[in-house]
Amino acid sequence: MKAYHLNGHAGAGRLARVDVGKPEPADGEVRIRVEAVSLNYRDLLILDRAGQGELNGRVPLSDGAGVVDAIGADVAQWQLGDRVAASFFRDWISGPFKSSYIPSSLGGNTMDGMLAEYVVLPATALVSVPAHLSSVEAATLPCAGVTAFHGLIARGGMRKGDTLLVQGTGGVALFGLQFAVALGARAIVISSSDEKLARAKALGGSILINYRDTPDWDVALMKATNGAGASHILELGGPGTYDRSLRSVASGGKIVQIGVLTGFGPKPDLARLQWENADIIGVTVGSVEHFAAMNRFLTEHAIHPISDRVYDFDDVPEAYAHLRSGSHFGKIVIRF
DSSP, X not given: OEEEEEOTTSOTTOEEEEEOOOOOOOTTEEEEEEEEEEOOHHHHHHHHHHHTTOSTTOOOOSEEEEEEEEEOTTOOSOOTTOEEEEOSBSSXXXXXXXXXXXXXXXXXXXXXXXXXXXXXXXXXXXXXOOTTXXXXXXXXXXXXXXXXXXXXXXXXXXXXXXXXXXXXXSHHHHHHHHHHHHHTOEEEEEESOHHHHHHHHHTTOOEEEETTTOSOHHHHHHHHTTTOOEEEEEEOSOTTTHHHHHHHEEEEEEEEEOOOTTOSOOOOOOHHHHHTTOEEEEOOOOOHHHHXXXXXXXXXXXXXXXXXXXXEGGGHHHHHXXXXXXXXXXXXXXXX
């Protein structure tokens, strides 16, 4: 089968296309014929590590969807031909998170990912793809979709009448926007692009702020909400946005902390959280149970994920380059 390996000697792309043996499922495992995968910001960080000589031979990418192609013994919940997607954390099935789950993240430090024609995983690490979604759409779900659902709905309790601040128009951000609109919450979107803001408005965004034109976007947000602020904030930026997020959160509100898009830097002053009785919810993706619950939500509300561009398997380096450019709106997908 064809696959991609991280390789620090593979040139600027650091991705080597290889031919390797097709894996066979053991007891309790399922083989998936992968039909599509998608990229996340995490994948750029991992690719950069490959450039430093780390993770050579690792199959990258956490997110993928396909069809059950072979089944090992003692697997009762799947049949040949079932459409499935893989959970980001292979071992986090349900219940509270444990640090022992971290090594089971696909395409990371210790486990191969989804950028291969066939992948074998435990039967328990898979979820059914919603019937109304294509494999290209389903491939966008495991990281970005589950992260937004886990943070905003499963733990954040977002509901009708709430106000969500969405930072940017990447994968997690647009899932958050779509979830807010489905629930009847108001969505505030900030972006540096008027074109992207117009597209976000078409998806249901109600307050649009261009942060290049309005650097003090927190002041504009408070004015637009008559001083109330946002009950939920998808904090995707990191050090470059955190202080403004703290100044934008409503009394009793929730900051869902996810991203490091502006890098790693000084820690913000959290005193305002206490004054406003607000919370920070730290989120790293979610469990198989979260994934299944999100898929039911997607089905109930007929939500279709937003893909920016779909690449062919031969064009994986170009897909990475497009992600690094930051010009995308929604998810970047690779179709097999």
